[in-house]
Amino acid sequence: MKSHTRHLTLHVRERMDFVNITPQVEEEVAKSGVREGLCLVNAMHITASVFINDDEPGLHEDYKRWLEWLAPYDPSPERYHHNRTGEDNGDAHHKRQVMGREVVVAVTKGKLDFGPWEQIFYGEFDGRRDKRVLLKIIGE
Amino acid sequence: MKSHTRHLTLHVRERMDFVNITPQVEEEVAKSGVREGLCLVNAMHITASVFINDDEPGLHEDYKRWLEWLAPYDPSPERYHHNRTGEDNGDAHHKRQVMGREVVVAVTKGKLDFGPWEQIFYGEFDGRRDKRVLLKIIGE
Amino acid sequence: MKSHTRHLTLHVRERMDFVNITPQVEEEVAKSGVREGLCLVNAMHITASVFINDDEPGLHEDYKRWLEWLAPYDPSPERYHHNRTGEDNGDAHHKRQVMGREVVVAVTKGKLDFGPWEQIFYGEFDGRRDKRVLLKIIGE
Numbered sequence: 111m112k113s114h115t116r117h118l119t120l121h122v123r124e125r126m127d128f129v130n131i132t133p134q135v136e137e138e139v140a141k142s143g144v145r146e147g148l149c150l151v152n153a154m155h156i157t158a159s160v161f162i163n164d165d166e167p168g169l170h171e172d173y174k175r176w177l178e179w180l181a182p183y184d185p186s187p188e189r190y191h192h193n194r195t196g197e198d199n200g201d202a203h204h205k206r207q208v209m210g211r212e213v214v215v216a217v218t219k220g221k222l223d224f225g226p227w228e229q230i231f232y233g234e235f236d237g238r239r240d241k242r243v244l245l246k247i248i249g250e
Numbered sequence: 251m252k253s254h255t256r257h258l259t260l261h262v263r264e265r266m267d268f269v270n271i272t273p274q275v276e277e278e279v280a281k282s283g284v285r286e287g288l289c290l291v292n293a294m295h296i297t298a299s300v301f302i303n304d305d306e307p308g309l310h311e312d313y314k315r316w317l318e319w320l321a322p323y324d325p326s327p328e329r330y331h332h333n334r335t336g337e338d339n340g341d342a343h344h345k346r347q348v349m350g351r352e353v354v355v356a357v358t359k360g361k362l363d364f365g366p367w368e369q370i371f372y373g374e375f376d377g378r379r380d381k382r383v384l385l386k387i388i389g390e
Numbered sequence: 391m392k393s394h395t396r397h398l399t400l401h402v403r404e405r406m407d408f409v410n411i412t413p414q415v416e417e418e419v420a421k422s423g424v425r426e427g428l429c430l431v432n433a434m435h436i437t438a439s440v441f442i443n444d445d446e447p448g449l450h451e452d453y454k455r456w457l458e459w460l461a462p463y464d465p466s467p468e469r470y471h472h473n474r475t476g477e478d479n480g481d482a483h484h485k486r487q488v489m490g491r492e493v494v495v496a497v498t499k500g501k502l503d504f505g506p507w508e509q510i511f512y513g514e515f516d517g518r519r520d521k522r523v524l525l526k527i528i529g530e
Contacts, residue, residue, distance in 0.1 A: 251391050286393035286395070286528070287391075287393065287528060288428065288430060288526065288528060301487065301491075302436065302491055303436045303483060303486070303487070304436050304472075304483060306472055306475060307471075308470070308471035308472040308473075308474050308475060308480075309470075309471070309472040309480065309483055311471045312470050312471050312472050312480055312483075312484070313483075313484070313487075316461065316484055320460075348487060348488065349487060350487070350490065350491075353491065353492065354430050354432075354492060354494055355432075356395065356430055356432070356524055356526035358395050358526070363395070363524055363526070364434070365433075365434030365435050365436070365522060365524075366434075366435075367435070367436050368434065368436060388528075389391065389393065389528060390391045390393065
């Protein structure tokens, strides 16, 4: 069995934004030499997500509005008790649960085994600082 | 290490519906010859989900009403900017995020290592056309 | 390829609560002898979750209030048709979808490859009885 590990560092300038990381994942799959296996991609921070969806700016705007409805940004300690710790990112911990921590993608014949529109995104909900994404590829 | 790949094609007649695909997954696990390993099942389309829950029609009705509350179908370009691309399925991209893209199931002694009520469903949110589900089983 | 399987039993006294199971998962990773691989942790019940987030009591209170807004507990058969089966846990099946069934964590150099705040939680939404969590570790 082969295994390949890579930690990416991302720095998103906005509080909330989505970054297409598919090219970096494809590059690491190629480097891994794995032809048949699984590729895990996960956020290493708990106010961020990795998810698969469409690379369409209108949809990303929709997601942002929708997540803001589901879990509004509110630095006060009333809405989110988490903010009583001195943090202001209670909302980000909720948005991350909706969008998910990780994706697992099949590797087939040396490539990500994707449908026509699948793209991998890093979802940032408490940006403006360095954060890490983990790639782990195992197989043969 | 053994690996086994299968792409299923599904065609759901309704816009939104859930299909129990557990028998097909069990069949592929048996074919794979894997006794100990992991089984990934994922939607290959970004307006569909694969998830594990109960095979109970009342619950499925509940999920449909709830998802419609969380992300109502609305073909207009006002609610979902995604629909400005000419699509009418902005809602489906949101519903899929709530229900998830994929499940990873343990294979133990040659079978899906399931609790008493776990069943695997394909969740369709923009149906009436062919869509694919990927099964990847790795292990020994 | 090595594989290691463990079924944990949990009994949560409240209807809804979160239990940090990171120490148990770390122990099983050590027992597995796997240095490089993947670790799956999933709820075996469909009214429970396994998820990764912060071990901060204020945040857990926030999650409980938020999940109650998203899918309120209501034993009547009106809100949840699922409760027409004699169950009273329709809400729990919804809360579990928001928080997720499983996590997949990379194992690197014999340890969970975690960011600074990542902790694994069992999320119970229909407690007061024994439930199981599955750990499956594969790799080399």
